Amino acid sequence: MRKAWISAAFAPALALLAGPLWAQQRTATTVVACSGTFAKDSSHLELTTAFNSKNVTFVDVEAADGTKVPASILFPNDPKRRLEVWWSDRTHRSDIHLIVIGGKSTWTAPDGLRLGQTLEQVEKINHKPFKLKGFDKDRIATVSDWDGGALATLAGGCKPGLSLRTPIFSAEALASAFSADKEYSSSDPAIRAAKPTVSEILIGY
Numbered sequence: 001m002r003k004a005w006i007s008a009a010f011a012p013a014l015a016l017l018a019g020p021l022w023a024q025q026r027t028a029t030t031v032v033a034c035s036g037t038f039a040k041d042s043s044h045l046e047l048t049t050a051f052n053s054k055n056v057t058f059v060d061v062e063a064a065d066g067t068k069v070p071a072s073i074l075f076p077n078d079p080k081r082r083l084e085v086w087w088s089d090r091t092h093r094s095d096i097h098l099i100v101i102g103g104k105s106t107w108t109a110p111d112g113l114r115l116g117q118t119l120e121q122v123e124k125i126n127h128k129p130f131k132l133k134g135f136d137k138d139r140i141a142t143v144s145d146w147d148g149g150a151l152a153t154l155a156g157g158c159k160p161g162l163s164l165r166t167p168i169f170s171a172e173a174l175a176s177a178f179s180a181d182k183e184y185s186s187s188d189p190a191i192r193a194a195k196p197t198v199s200e201i202l203i204g205y
Helices: 002-030 044-051 119-126 171-177 189-193
Strands: 056-062 068-074 083-089 094-101 131-133 140-145 159-165 183-185 197-204
Touching: 044 056, 044 068, 044 083, 119 189, 140 183, 183 189
Parallel strands: none
Antiparallel strands: 056 068, 068 083, 083 094, 094 197, 131 140, 131 183, 140 159, 159 197
């Protein structure tokens, strides 16, 4: 009881003292920027230095085509902090090829992209509508062209890609309304009516 009271009594003072440092650490572990630790020339070693080696592992992950790809995983046991980093040089675990934000991850991508955002929210970040392919059998549409918007070019030389999933469960209805091989505008009323939200973010170099 005494220990709990002391902790409660001093918590505000400690928060004031540690606030700025805590904020910096929090930002460093929840935001991906195309620079610093996540710059193109980064490495597995830099990740372990920045996030502690106990929070980073190197394992095989599954690519979209079903093949296995070796990648560095940040916070592998915490779905909300999990982040995948794929390497161009897999032997030396260096030179970032791709960063994957998926599942329940709360990481923020460049320019404020996050999982769960709507078409309208992504359009606002891009400063204009964009193009995406029609929904596939998994109810997912992928961005095909940022159409010259703000997300077409990012500081640091990386490029974002998005997958958006619709809550509509009828594959037949989606197939009849959209073709996975055709492009649609994010402002298309039919696409908006499907209410897709961001389900995966890819940051590539």
